[in-house]
Amino acid sequence: MIINVHYTAQLKSSVGAAEEEIEMSQGKRLKDLVDDLTQRHGEAFSKYVLDEQGNLLPAVVICLNDEQVSLGDNAPLTEGASVMFLTAISGG
Amino acid sequence: MEQRPPLTEHEKAVYEWQTWVPGFGLEGQQCLKDATVLVSRLGGLGGVVAYELAAAGVGRLILAHAGNVKPSDLNRQLLMTHDWLGKPRIESAKRRLLELNPRLDIVAVPENISDKNADALVAECDVVVDCAPLFEERFAMNAASLRHGVPLVECAMYDMEFQLFTVIPGRTTCVRCLFPERPPHWRRQFPVFGAVSGAVACLGAVEAIKLIAGLGDTLAGRLLVADLRTMQFRQVQLQPRSGCECGAAEA
Numbered sequence A: 001m002i003i004n005v006h007y008t009a010q011l012k013s014s015v016g017a018a019e020e021e022i023e024m025s026q027g028k029r030l031k032d033l034v035d036d037l038t039q040r041h042g043e044a045f046s047k048y049v050l051d052e053q054g055n056l057l058p059a060v061v062i063c064l065n066d067e068q069v070s071l072g073d074n075a076p077l078t079e080g081a082s083v084m085f086l087t088a089i090s091g092g
Numbered sequence B: 001m002e003q004r005p006p007l008t009e010h011e012k013a014v015y016e017w018q019t020w021v022p023g024f025g026l027e028g029q030q031c032l033k034d035a036t037v038l039v040s041r042l043g044g045l046g047g048v049v050a051y052e053l054a055a056a057g058v059g060r061l062i063l064a065h066a067g068n069v070k071p072s073d074l075n076r077q078l079l080m081t082h083d084w085l086g087k088p089r090i091e092s093a094k095r096r097l098l099e100l101n102p103r104l105d106i107v108a109v110p111e112n113i114s115d116k117n118a119d120a121l122v123a124e125c126d127v128v129v130d131c132a133p134l135f136e137e138r139f140a141m142n143a144a145s146l147r148h149g150v151p152l153v154e155c156a157m158y159d160m161e162f163q164l165f166t167v168i169p170g171r172t173t174c175v176r177c178l179f180p181e182r183p184p185h186w187r188r189q190f191p192v193f194g195a196v197s198g199a200v201a202c203l204g205a206v207e208a209i210k211l212i213a214g215l216g217d218t219l220a221g222r223l224l225v226a227d228l229r230t231m232q233f234r235q236v237q238l239q240p241r242s243g244c245e246c247g248a249a250e251a
């Protein structure tokens, strides 16, 4: 299945893309996607998303199909799902 | 809201065209006149928020911003002027706002928001619009708005992107729900065009007007995320965080 991944702000610059399509096998969940993106992009992704223990940083919001979700709930992913990683910004 | 004198004939003439907005009318205009709005920081974002609220006829603005005007302010901070370089920003802002609306009551605070001053300032107002560039200031403002039950409009930008949402204290997602700790990667200096900070500022001012006049649907519990590089706008349904000091998840 294809998952549409979106990045904002500093994470977008770090990964070098605003969005990308990720191919995943059926039955995969949100944590699998985070693992996949960590493998794929290395530190460019992980330094804005995960702490040293691999927990989600308190400065990231994950949205699945435009609803905020917690990584802990590890929601199942479905074909065409949209996942946005939103990093904290405060410019004024 | 404070009870201020009824709209004068002059005010009715000035605001005539916006009183034609369905659901607003002279009643909405009187609400704006009676209202006090606190704007935290008057940079590229807060300056334009204050300007729009002054233009719309909000009765009193409490404005908090420290420091003197620098050359690098002038690409976006529309209340700062070249002739005021090196002089206090808050004075430049006050002068510009009164040129636009001499009826405006301005409380000019030459400080940024902190745990020390937030409570006293928030206690005086009906709506807060937060445009501060540091999370420490946003956290102090969030905590004070929760304590006083004052709605908070959160405006933030970076590069050509922005995030905007509204907090109804104790009922919808607050700043600490979203970001429980200070984001370690955030830096005080950020890429910015005035047209981008001004765009989110106008939307933030619209939120404040809606909250005051009871107009339309606000972004309470919803986050508007936009990338003006591609003109993509998305809305995200927010989830209050259980255990957050605001108590919205448990309400």
Ligand SMILES: [Zn+2]
Pocket: B173, B174, B175, B176, B177, B178, B240, B241, B244, B245, B246, B247, B248
């Ligand atoms: Zn909260």
